[in-house]
Amino acid sequence: MSEDIINEILELKKQRNAVIVAHNYQVDEVQKIADILGDSFALSRYCASSPHETIVFCGVHFMAESAKILSPQKTVLLPEINAGCPMADMVNAEDIRQLRKIYPNAAVVCYINTTAEVKAECEICCTSSNAVQVIRSLKEKDIIFVPDMNLGNYIARMVPEKNMIIWNGFCITHHRVTSDDVLNARAVHPDALVLVHPECRPDVVDMADFVGSTKQIMDFGAKSEGRKFIIGTEMGVLFRLREDNPDKEFYLLSQGLICPNMKRTKLISVYNALKEMKHRIEIEDSILIRAKSSLDRMMQVV
Ligand code: CIZ
Numbered sequence: 001m002s003e004d005i006i007n008e009i010l011e012l013k014k015q016r017n018a019v020i021v022a023h024n025y026q027v028d029e030v031q032k033i034a035d036i037l038g039d040s041f042a043l044s045r046y047c048a049s050s051p052h053e054t055i056v057f058c059g060v061h062f063m064a065e066s067a068k069i070l071s072p073q074k075t076v077l078l079p080e081i082n083a084g085c086p087m088a089d090m091v092n093a094e095d096i097r098q099l100r101k102i103y104p105n106a107a108v109v110c111y112i113n114t115t116a117e118v119k120a121e122c123e124i125c126c127t128s129s130n131a132v133q134v135i136r137s138l139k140e141k142d143i144i145f146v147p148d149m150n151l152g153n154y155i156a157r158m159v160p161e162k163n164m165i166i167w168n169g170f171c172i173t174h175h176r177v178t179s180d181d182v183l184n185a186r187a188v189h190p191d192a193l194v195l196v197h198p199e200c201r202p203d204v205v206d207m208a209d210f211v212g213s214t215k216q217i218m219d220f221g222a223k224s225e226g227r228k229f230i231i232g233t234e235m236g237v238l239f240r241l242r243e244d245n246p247d248k249e250f251y252l253l254s255q256g257l258i259c260p261n262m263k264r265t266k267l268i269s270v271y272n273a274l275k276e277m278k279h280r281i282e283i284e285d286s287i288l289i290r291a292k293s294s295l296d297r298m299m300q301v302v
């Protein structure tokens with residue numbers, strides 16, 4: 001059954017001149033058929049440079065939007081239209097306009113996990129891999145950071161010379177992890193290193209051996225001399241970590257590290273997306289141009 005779907009997907013992909021990209025948090029069956037895996041920004045950048053006319057973005061809505069912002073002339077499809085990011089929806093464009101009135105001298109930095117409308121209101125965007133560099137590069141001392149309070153607090157500690165004004169959003173998946181989870185996991189695997197994402201709470205981050213984005217966690221797991229790792233980010237990363245490092249062991253920090261929105265996309269969703277050319281991501285020009293400038297500014301820094 002899945003062999004048949006895979007063959008049909010490959011055939012449709014050729015017909016549509018399409019590329020399938022999948023986020024590191026996607027289910028294994030989708031990661032297996034993807035042409036490329038990565039974080040949201042690496043995938044969007046890849047889409048912009050690839051020769052394909054159609055992009056099937058297996059991830060959540062803001063990621064497909066970022067791909068469209070960087071490749072406005074291409075058709076960008078999000079296979080499951082209800083795959084959203086609850087954190088991205090915790091702040092809107094009007095919230096940013098209000099913050100600007102309260103803090104007129106502040107620069108507004110948005111995490112890539114935001115809607116195109118929010119990116120359009122900000123000076124510059126950042127990802128979890130480059131947030132610290134992006135914020136250090138700004139001349140303003142006051143920095144409004146949206147929407148993730150955990151990433152914001154992590155940056156605030158890394159860049160103490162800035163005055164960080166942090167929105168109170170959070171990732172429901174990473175925020176669920178507690179310091180007790182770390183204690184329990186360490187008790188079960190005392191010789192494992194703990195690698196966590198900065199979307200985790202500050203007390204969890206404090207207990208980790210390494211803090212980084214999905215790519216940084218995967219690079220650390222591959223290069224480290226250690227043999228056992230407790231992984232504090234969405235469970236999808238285990239697929240690649242185990243595949244690329246068969247001689248090492250990877251354990252999930254907490255069984256709660258699963259993002260239901262990332263798990264909506266299945267093989268059948270990818271097949272339907274290519275067959276029916278849905279769901280097309282469209283962004284109004286006035287928003288797209290301004291959102292692109294916040295991504296472009298980030299690319300000038302890193
Ligand atoms: O930017 C991304 O893709 C996210 C949400 C996580 C990460 O660290 O790669």
Ligand code: SF4
Binds near residue numbers: 171172
């Ligand atoms: Fe959003 Fe968290 Fe899911 Fe990533 S893991 S898409 S930040 S809810």
